[in-house]
Amino acid sequence: MSVDIKIRNAVKKYGESIIINNLSLDIKEGEFFTLLGPSGCGKTTLLRMIAGFNSIEGGDFFFNSVRINDMDPVKRNIGMVFQNYAIFPNLTVEKNVAFGLKNRKLSKEEVVSKTDQFLKLMKIEEYRTRMPERLSGGQQQRVALARALAVTPDVLLMDEPLSNLDAKLRVEMRTVIKEIQNKIGITTVYVTHDQEEAMAVSDRIAVMNNGVIQQIGIPKVLYQRPANLFVASFIGRTNLLKSRMEVSGGKAFVILPGEHRLQVDTMKEEEMKPQDVVLSIRPEELYVKPEGEDGVTAYVDDAVFLGLNTHYFIHFENSEKAEIIQESQIDSIIKKGTKICLGVKTQKINVFDVEGKRNLVKGVVNDLDAYNGAS
Amino acid sequence: MMTYAYSKKRDVWKLISALVLALYALILVYPLGRLLKEAVISDGKFSLDGFKTFFSQSYYVGSIGNSLKVSFATTLVSLVIGIPLAYFYQMYEIKGKSLLQVLIILCSMSAPFIGAYSWIVLLGRSGIFTKVLEGIGIHVGSIYGFNGILLVLSLQLFPLVFLYLCGALKNVDNSLLEASVNMGCSGAKMFFTVVIPLCMPTIIASSLLVFMRAFADFGTPLLIGEGYKTFPVIIYDAYFAETGGNHMFGAAVSIIGIVITAGIFLLQNWLGNRHHFTMNALHPIERKKAHGLKNVLIHIYSWFVVCLSFMPQVYVIYSSFQKTSGKLFVKGYSLDSYRFAFTHLRKAIPNTFMIGIAALAIVVILAILIAYLVVRRSNTANKVIDTLSMIPYIIPGSVIGIALVLSFSKRPLLLSGTAAIMVIALIIRRIPYTIRSSVAVLQQIPLTIEEAAISLGASKMKTFFKITVPMMGNGIISGAILSWVTIITELSTAVILYNANTITLTLAVYTYVSRGSYGVAAAYATILTVTTILSLLIYMKVTGNKEVSL
Numbered sequence: 001m002s003v004d005i006k007i008r009n010a011v012k013k014y015g016e017s018i019i020i021n022n023l024s025l026d027i028k029e030g031e032f033f034t035l036l037g038p039s040g041c042g043k044t045t046l047l048r049m050i051a052g053f054n055s056i057e058g059g060d061f062f063f064n065s066v067r068i069n070d071m072d073p074v075k076r077n078i079g080m081v082f083q084n085y086a087i088f089p090n091l092t093v094e095k096n097v098a099f100g101l102k103n104r105k106l107s108k109e110e111v112v113s114k115t116d117q118f119l120k121l122m123k124i125e126e127y128r129t130r131m132p133e134r135l136s137g138g139q140q141q142r143v144a145l146a147r148a149l150a151v152t153p154d155v156l157l158m159d160e161p162l163s164n165l166d167a168k169l170r171v172e173m174r175t176v177i178k179e180i181q182n183k184i185g186i187t188t189v190y191v192t193h194d195q196e197e198a199m200a201v202s203d204r205i206a207v208m209n210n211g212v213i214q215q216i217g218i219p220k221v222l223y224q225r226p227a228n229l230f231v232a233s234f235i236g237r238t239n240l241l242k243s244r245m246e247v248s249g250g251k252a253f254v255i256l257p258g259e260h261r262l263q264v265d266t267m268k269e270e271e272m273k274p275q276d277v278v279l280s281i282r283p284e285e286l287y288v289k290p291e292g293e294d295g296v297t298a299y300v301d302d303a304v305f306l307g308l309n310t311h312y313f314i315h316f317e318n319s320e321k322a323e324i325i326q327e328s329q330i331d332s333i334i335k336k337g338t339k340i341c342l343g344v345k346t347q348k349i350n351v352f353d354v355e356g357k358r359n360l361v362k363g364v365v366n367d368l369d370a371y372n373g374a375s
Numbered sequence: 376m377m378t379y380a381y382s383k384k385r386d387v388w389k390l391i392s393a394l395v396l397a398l399y400a401l402i403l404v405y406p407l408g409r410l411l412k413e414a415v416i417s418d419g420k421f422s423l424d425g426f427k428t429f430f431s432q433s434y435y436v437g438s439i440g441n442s443l444k445v446s447f448a449t450t451l452v453s454l455v456i457g458i459p460l461a462y463f464y465q466m467y468e469i470k471g472k473s474l475l476q477v478l479i480i481l482c483s484m485s486a487p488f489i490g491a492y493s494w495i496v497l498l499g500r501s502g503i504f505t506k507v508l509e510g511i512g513i514h515v516g517s518i519y520g521f522n523g524i525l526l527v528l529s530l531q532l533f534p535l536v537f538l539y540l541c542g543a544l545k546n547v548d549n550s551l552l553e554a555s556v557n558m559g560c561s562g563a564k565m566f567f568t569v570v571i572p573l574c575m576p577t578i579i580a581s582s583l584l585v586f587m588r589a590f591a592d593f594g595t596p597l598l599i600g601e602g603y604k605t606f607p608v609i610i611y612d613a614y615f616a617e618t619g620g621n622h623m624f625g626a627a628v629s630i631i632g633i634v635i636t637a638g639i640f641l642l643q644n645w646l647g648n649r650h651h652f653t654m655n656a657l658h659p660i661e662r663k664k665a666h667g668l669k670n671v672l673i674h675i676y677s678w679f680v681v682c683l684s685f686m687p688q689v690y691v692i693y694s695s696f697q698k699t700s701g702k703l704f705v706k707g708y709s710l711d712s713y714r715f716a717f718t719h720l721r722k723a724i725p726n727t728f729m730i731g732i733a734a735l736a737i738v739v740i741l742a743i744l745i746a747y748l749v750v751r752r753s754n755t756a757n758k759v760i761d762t763l764s765m766i767p768y769i770i771p772g773s774v775i776g777i778a779l780v781l782s783f784s785k786r787p788l789l790l791s792g793t794a795a796i797m798v799i800a801l802i803i804r805r806i807p808y809t810i811r812s813s814v815a816v817l818q819q820i821p822l823t824i825e826e827a828a829i830s831l832g833a834s835k836m837k838t839f840f841k842i843t844v845p846m847m848g849n850g851i852i853s854g855a856i857l858s859w860v861t862i863i864t865e866l867s868t869a870v871i872l873y874n875a876n877t878i879t880l881t882l883a884v885y886t887y888v889s890r891g892s893y894g895v896a897a898a899y900a901t902i903l904t905v906t907t908i909l910s911l912l913i914y915m916k917v918t919g920n921k922e923v924s925l
Contacts, residue, residue, distance in 0.1 A: 053553050073556045080557045086550035089652040090572050100558030133653055151558060 002187045003063040003154045004029040005050065011058030012045055012211075019045050020211040023059070024371040027189060028203075032181050034190045036198040037208035038234070043191045044159055046208075050189060051157050052076055063154060079148030079186075081158040085140045087132045093143050094119065094128040100151040114150050121180065122146040138169045145177065149184065156181070156188040162197060170194075174201050195235045199223070204367070207231050216367035224348065225364045229356025232280040239286075239322040241279040245351070245360075247272050254279060254351060256344070257316035260296045264346055264361075271360040280350040283311065283325040286342050288334070295341035298322070303333045314340070387836060391744055392756050398741075399763045402799050406778035407766075413626035413781055425627025435609060435628075439635065442590055442606035445524050449589040450582050452529040456680055457536025458578070462570065463673045464537070465544040467665045470674060475681055477911065482684040483534030484907050486864045486881055488594025489900050490527045492888050493687030494518060495599060496694075523599035528592060530684035532585045539584070543577035544570075548656040575650045583643040587636060591771035594866055594885065606632060607867065610773050614871065622781060629774040640769045688904060695897035702891050712898035720883050723899065727879040727906075730794050731862045734801035738809050739855050741802070743844065746813035751822070768807040775803055776871030792874050800868040805858050816850030817843070849917070856914040860907050880906075 005027040012020040020042045027033045035043035048054040050061060052073030061068050068076055079100075087096055097118055101111045119125045122142040132140060141161060148156060161177070162170045178201045181188050192198050198205050199219040206216045207230070215227035226232035233240065245267075246253045252267040254277060289295045298314040301321070310328045315321045324342070334340065351360045414425050429435045460479075469475060497504045498518045508515055518526060547570070555561065555569045571578070593607035600608065610632060614625040665673055698707040745764055748757040767775065779800055783790035790796040820843065828838040844851075866881050873882050880903045887896035 051553070051557065053556075072561070073553075074559050074561050078557055080554065082550040082554060084548060084550060084657045086548060086554040088551060088554075088569070088573070089654050090575065090650070099555075099560070103559035103564075131652060147554075147558070 002029045002185060005155065005187065005189070006062040007046075007050075007059065008062075009059035010046070010049065010056065010061065012042070012049060012054065013057045018211070020049075023211070023213060025206065025213065025216070026367075026370075027187060029187055030185045032178070032188045032190065032201060032203045034192060034198045034202040034205045035208060036192060036195060036205050036234075039193055041208040042211035043193075043208050045211075047157055047159055047189060047191045050155070051078055051080055077151075077154045079151060079153035079156045081141075081144045081148050081156070081161045083160045083163060085144040085161075085164075087140055087143055087147070089132050092129050092131060093124060093135070096132070096143055097147045097150050100147060104151065118146040118150040121149075121183075122176075137165045138173055141165065141173055142176070145180065149180070149186070154187065156186045158188065158190045160191055160193070162192070162194075170197065171200075177201060199235075206368075207234060209234070213368055217365050221363075221365045225359065225361065226280070226350060227359055227364055227366045227368075229278060229280065229352050232350060232352070232359075236282060237323065238280045238282045241281065241320060241322070243277050243279045243351075245273070245275050245277050247274060256296050257318045257320055258297050262344055262346060264349070264351065266347060266361045266363070267351065268360055268362050276354040277360065278352045278354060278356055280352060281322075281344065282348070283323045285345045285348045286322070286324040287345070288324070288326060289341045289343045291341065293341060293343075295343050298340055298342050300334050300336055300338045300340060302336060305333060314342075388748065388752050392748055392752070392760065395741070395745060395748070395760055396756060396763075399760065403763060403766065403803060406775075406782040407770075409782045410626050410629055410774070410778040413622050414630045415627075417623055422623075425623045426631070428624055429628060429631060434604070438604045438606045438609045439631075441521075441603060443635075445521065445528070445596070445605055446586050446589040448521075448525050449528040449532060450586045452525065453533040453536050453585045454578065454582065456529065457533040457581075458540055458571070458574075460533070460677060460680060461537045461540030461544060462566065463677055465541055465660055466662065467670075467673055468662050469677055471678075475677060478681050478685045479534045479537055480911060481688065481904070481907065482531065482681070483538070484860050484864060484911075485531075485688055485900075485904065486594060486866050486884065487527060487531045487592050488598050488866065488885060488888065489691055490531050490687045491523070491595045491598040492893070492896070493690045494523065494527055496893075497686070497690060519599060519601045520603040524596050524603065524605070527595050527599060528589050530687075531595075532588055533680075533684070535584055535588070536578075536581045539577050539581035540574060543574045545659055546654045546656050547573050547660060548654070549658045549660045552660065573654065576647060576652070579643060579647045579650060583640065586639060586643075587769065587771075590636060590639070591773070591867060593773060593870075598888070606635075607771060607773050610771070610777070611871070614773075614777050622777065625777055626781065629771075629777050632771050632774050633769070636769045636771060691897045691900045692904065694893065695901040697894060697897075699894035702893070704894060712894035715895050716883075716898040716902070719895070720878055720886075722876065723878050723880050723883040724902070726794070726877060727863055727881075730797050730801070730877070730879060731859060733794075734798045734805065734862055735855060735859050737798070738802050738805050738858060739851060742806060742809035742813045742854075743847065743851060745806075745810050746817050747839065747843065749810075750814055750817045751825075764810050765807050767803045772804060772865070772867030773871055775800060776868040779868075780871060791872070792877070794877050796872050797869060797877050797879075800872055801862050801865060804865060804868055805862060808861075809854055809858050812854040813847065813851060816847045816854075819850075820846050852917050853914055856910055856917065860910050863903065863906060 005025075007023065007025040010020055010023040010025075011018065023046065035046060037043050045054055049056050052068070052071065056069050063076070088099065091099065094115060098111055098115045101114050106114070116125075119128055122145055124139060124142045124146060127135060127139060127143075132143065135143065144161070158177070162173055165173060174197055177190075181201075190198075190201060199222075202219060204216060204218055205222055207214045207222065209230050215222060215231045217227075222231060222235050226235060229240070232238050241257070244255045246255065246261070252264050252272045253261045254264055256262055256279075296316065298316050300312050300314055302313040304311040304313075305328060308328060309325045310333055312324045312326065312334065313321065314324060349361075352358065353360060415421055415423065417424060463469065464472065464475070494502075495518070496502055498515055499505065505515055516522060551573065552565065552569065555565050560568060591607055593605070593611055596603065596605040596608050597611075606628075610625065610628050613628050614622065616624075664670070694704065695712050696708050696710070697704045697712075698709040699705065699711055745760055749761045779796055780791055782788065783796055783799075790799070824846070825838050825843060828842045829835065833841065863879070864881050866885060869879065869882055870885065873879070878886070880899055884896050884899045884903065887893070887899065
């Protein structure tokens, strides 16, 4: 039976230093929820607080309505997949999967049938009598997942489970993880620093930095309408340009390099006033216009052909640099030094206040606001 | 040009291979062959009389039973004491843990017979504690015979289990324990179902070590065994009972000893292979603070065990400052014992250092070369070297002593009575351990680093001396200091080989203990203990940590 997880005002301290301060979070039943952030942001710390391996210095943690702060990790009924899998090296695949089952009061038959069920589910039946050191990374990962799920936990916790795998296997395994999670419907908390991986598997993501959640939302919103500059630059790639907002005739304009005025219709009403701003324009939100059309002037510094797309590194007339992505064309790549004219997909760009703390564009959804009482 | 350099340098290692093989042939294969010949050839004819004598008398055969009984019991008790201690030490914060560890190591590094002698004084028939305890109505059983040997050897050898297990526990990844807790298995249940199985390879390896030490130890049963004869005592008696170059019986008994220890070794190997797996810890276990009663019990257990085993040494140091009259201790304190110690057997201290340092230097150089041959130049010849180098590991020290005497007592190989034979004995005894640790260090160094040096134009020899050896440096030095301590406390081989000119501190202690001059013996033992402590402090300084691993 899955549970929902409620965290209120969580505090984690190591000695005097505060790692996590006053963090609140709700994870829905059956949800695939990811904690995403750079290393040292406190995401693993928070996960281990849920698991019971880190002490909780303040706040409340609930599974459904049960407060688990002081509950023994043994009793929390959690399945956990560790970064290095933590497979017992002295036990066969089968015995690893059965380990948790044997600690429950189950009959021998149940242990055997459950073990079989999960070996099958993770497609590792053929390796059942193998020792872990004779398994590949991907197979070990499957064993770890089978072992964690076999005990029918209320919550599945995964701590950077794919970070030890090579790129190809990582993509394969994240599909496996997502599929299994969907099939079982278990509440899952997943920790990663890889934003692409997070977007691929998650229902919702919490982006963390320095122990503080920056934004909680579905992948699409995080990418298209990031709540602040940190989220904008951590999720995907983006060009940040210093700019100014001007208002005339009830319309908002931002100034691009070369004093090019760009009308932006997506601004929040209350933010439409003359002010300094920072623009976040993703590489694919800039496009090369045919010669002679009106646009922003720029010069190509370098081009990188990556198959589907070609990346151009450019500089504007004020010598600010940017990257743009174009679908690769059959004719030639634009040469270095070429003067080009750029258009902007205005609907997509994001405009931040000068400190980068707020997105001034409409459509930002941040589930975090529920706890801060802010708009 | 490159190919020329390559083939030429490879020859250097082949030459080293050949030299090492020749050395082993001389100091190991030949003496053991000589021992076998002595055991089965009498007056130029094949004869099994030596073996017949042994197996026809229950007195002799019984000694094997006694030795096996003592060794198994010691191994078991050492495991029962050492494993929980290591577990507590690695898992929980214990007050004064650095001191605790140093004391445990010191316990393992004193000669066992010193412990035996102290326990007699403390708990023997007229022992200090015996009288105190009888005063309050508690009668301790006899500590002579089996019980005494078990007590002394267990307290002496559990530190080996402790140190090995600490090493193993450091390799246990914390997430394995967390995974266990996560799946509903914690506390004592986790200790037995997860921790012990994870440490099983190390438990088996340390059991062998303890067993071999217990089996080969002869000082302890000699002093505290009284009528309880163990096998090494029989070997020693047999050797000294025979005169005039006839060592048939002694040699036969030695061969029987080798067969038994080889059997035990094979058994351990078989068990070890069945439990083989590899571990490495990404996140080592972090020590936690235990709370309440648990914390109190952990502290009581740890400190009680350590104090109990360190007590003999404290007593020895104390008694070295007691006033003596003749051989007896009298009231009051004085430095007489030291005065006597420094004026008699004056050679003991310089001998200890000269023989010890010579042996250590050769052991270290040989071990580095052999480790390199075994790890980086694996071929048939070097596999033979690897196997040969491990043979002394299973041969009781007194047997090595007898084999050396048999081999080097006639021209042109006349070495008996010289310091050289003592050095050779120490080399043979210590080299398996030093090679193992050097191999372990070398295996940690990626081959690519040497390849990088060679691709940058360094010759193979230059690469070895400028890159490989310096990278092994810290591991070698720390291994050498620990070898040094075992070298200066070596007794069982030396006792067969020494004479007045080559006596060392450990032998001096033994001599005066067996003569009943306990004050002088205590003074020598104290000098030895101080040397050991200083060596350990240097070790900690060199390795820059407070953790000693064997």
